[in-house]
Amino acid sequence: MRNGEVSFWWRARGGFPPRRPSLPRPEEADVCIVGAGYTGLWTAYYLKGMRPDMRVVVLEAAFAGYGASGRNGGWVTAALPGSRARYARGPRGADGVRALEAALRSTVDEVGRVCTTEGIAADFVKGGRIAVATSSSQLARLRATLAQDRKWGDGDDVVRFLSRDEVRERINVAGALGGLYAPDSARIQPAALAEGLAAAAERRGADIYEATPVTAILPGTGGAGGVARTPFGGVRAKSLLRCTEGFTAGFPGSRRALLPMNSSMVVTEPLSDATWEDIGWAGFETLGDEAHAYMYAQRTADGRIALGGRGVPYRFGSATDQLGQTSLATAAALGDILRRMFPATAAAQLDHAWCGVLGVPRDWCASVTYDATSGMGWAGGYTGHGVAAANLAGRTLADLVLGVSSDRTSLPWVGHRSRTWEPEPARWAGVHGLYALYRLADRLETPAADGSGAAARVALGEVLGRVGDSISGFPH
Numbered sequence: 001m002r003n004g005e006v007s008f009w010w011r012a013r014g015g016f017p018p019r020r021p022s023l024p025r026p027e028e029a030d031v032c033i034v035g036a037g038y039t040g041l042w043t044a045y046y047l048k049g050m051r052p053d054m055r056v057v058v059l060e061a062a063f064a065g066y067g068a069s070g071r072n073g074g075w076v077t078a079a080l081p082g083s084r085a086r087y088a089r090g091p092r093g094a095d096g097v098r099a100l101e102a103a104l105r106s107t108v109d110e111v112g113r114v115c116t117t118e119g120i121a122a123d124f125v126k127g128g129r130i131a132v133a134t135s136s137s138q139l140a141r142l143r144a145t146l147a148q149d150r151k152w153g154d155g156d157d158v159v160r161f162l163s164r165d166e167v168r169e170r171i172n173v174a175g176a177l178g179g180l181y182a183p184d185s186a187r188i189q190p191a192a193l194a195e196g197l198a199a200a201a202e203r204r205g206a207d208i209y210e211a212t213p214v215t216a217i218l219p220g221t222g223g224a225g226g227v228a229r230t231p232f233g234g235v236r237a238k239s240l241l242r243c244t245e246g247f248t249a250g251f252p253g254s255r256r257a258l259l260p261m262n263s264s265m266v267v268t269e270p271l272s273d274a275t276w277e278d279i280g281w282a283g284f285e286t287l288g289d290e291a292h293a294y295m296y297a298q299r300t301a302d303g304r305i306a307l308g309g310r311g312v313p314y315r316f317g318s319a320t321d322q323l324g325q326t327s328l329a330t331a332a333a334l335g336d337i338l339r340r341m342f343p344a345t346a347a348a349q350l351d352h353a354w355c356g357v358l359g360v361p362r363d364w365c366a367s368v369t370y371d372a373t374s375g376m377g378w379a380g381g382y383t384g385h386g387v388a389a390a391n392l393a394g395r396t397l398a399d400l401v402l403g404v405s406s407d408r409t410s411l412p413w414v415g416h417r418s419r420t421w422e423p424e425p426a427r428w429a430g431v432h433g434l435y436a437l438y439r440l441a442d443r444l445e446t447p448a449a450d451g452s453g454a455a456a457r458v459a460l461g462e463v464l465g466r467v468g469d470s471i472s473g474f475p476h
């Protein structure tokens with residue numbers, strides 16, 4: 001099994017793309033974007049679409065798609081990155097939340113549309129999303145989620161219940177008891193989207209400089225524009241946008257803004273036709289479960305299963321990984337989940353394992369923020385739902401930078417503020433303690449093989465899970 005090499009997705013594209021040049025000299029621009037993941041690239045793409053005359057420079061420490069955008073599970077999902085109740089505290093209340101959710105749903109189609117118009121072959125298939133329950137506790141959580149969704153006005157067109165048989169007709173998940181189906185979700189090859197998007201932004205005239213780490217982002221004074229400092233000189237720009245999500249803690253002054261949550265993935269070798277006959281999955285739905293330490297998966301275009309989950313949740317001091325290398329114990333644990341859910345994969349080899357970081361704000365709610373006076377902005381904190389959200393955030397940042405008032409600029413995540421994370425060692429101890437609690441809760445909720453002591457055990461698991469959620473502030 002390969003481990004790291006950033007991700008399987010890059011390996012599947014024949015390795016890393018040819019490296020773009022670093023910043024050649026100090027420069028001036030209208031807009032300087034730090035980070036060439038989906039957020040930075042979509043922002044550049046839309047800015048140049050709206051104002052082709054603007055000079056837009058993107059500075060990237062490694063290469064476009066090096067971060068989460070080239071490593072993720074490939075779910076382009078309309079799932080809300082945050083809590084409805086918290087967003088509803090904004091000035092537009094519940095209506096604002098519904099508007100944000102509707103915008104995210106249409107964003108799934110927008111990503112597909114751009115893939116088509118720009119000729120980005122990213123294996124985009126809009127097959128919907130299934131959340132499956134494999135224990136009675138998970139089933140109860142799914143039913144509670146559906147009841148909440150109905151209260152917020154979501155009808156069957158947005159989310160509907162699937163019986164055990166309906167789940168298994170779509171995807172033969174062992175032990176499935178039921179599920180929820182949401183049509184607004186698509187499957188993609190993440191690195192292909194990142195690579196295609198970078199090329200599309202360049203075709204529109206954006207300049208992307210790679211191997212150009214930004215060491216500081218300094219606001220301007222007296223209308224002079226701010227500066228993004230790099231070892232090769234600075235880029236002075238009227239607008240400076242930080243699009244570094246899980247890497248944000250690397251900037252002085254932002255150490256406790258977003259927690260770099262680690263997520264790991266494994267991918268199988270291509271599965272045989274007989275195995276696919278057993279599993280089904282003809283609709284290429286994105287698949288997740290309802291465990292506290294949940295899993296997420298997709299069927300790839302080349303007939304593999306790519307499956308992810310938490311593993312080591314967080315590294316001390318907000319450190320990030322080395323080229324995506326993950327622990328062998330995490331890869332083995334993800335392999336166990338794979339084989340438990342899909343016994344037909346028992347003999348299949350795991351081909352590759354990797355990990356990456358996503359950004360989690362302390363209140364689990366994403367933000368798109370721009371201050372027209374200082375010209376400083378940022379977007380991120382999508383808590384694992386960043387693929388579609390980064391597109392909407394990019395369009396919104398473009399509007400904000402250009403001073404355009406749109407439906408997007410009044411969405412409740414615009415200007416949303418979250419408090420900062422606790423200092424170390426409390427941050428490390430808290431996150432590790434939380435995930436130990438979640439894993440224990442998941443084990444207790446899983447029925448024992450002989451069914452013994454089930455009720456008390458399960459009830460304890462559910463209580464521990466709720467305790468975990470109230471500590472973490474994880475939204476439901």
Ligand SMILES: Cc1cc2nc3c(=O)[nH]c(=O)nc-3n(C[C@H](O)[C@H](O)[C@H](O)COP(=O)(O)OP(=O)(O)OC[C@H]3O[C@@H](n4cnc5c(N)ncnc54)[C@H](O)[C@@H]3O)c2cc1C
Pocket residue numbers: 034035036037038039040059060061062063064065066067068069070071072073074075076077212213214215243244245246247248250262263264265296308355356357358359379380382383384385386387388389390
């Ligand atoms: C394993 C994994 C699975 C996931 N699965 C899903 C999923 O299926 N669906 C979903 O919606 N979301 C998923 N996510 C989350 C999603 O991938 C991210 O939220 C999203 O890609 C964030 O995009 P971004 O552009 O904001 O950040 P990133 O893609 O992380 O890009 C940030 C970029 O900034 C660069 N950078 C960092 N520091 C500097 C600096 N000092 N100077 C210059 N450049 C810098 C980095 O090199 C990087 O390229 C997953 C994340 C991970 C890690």
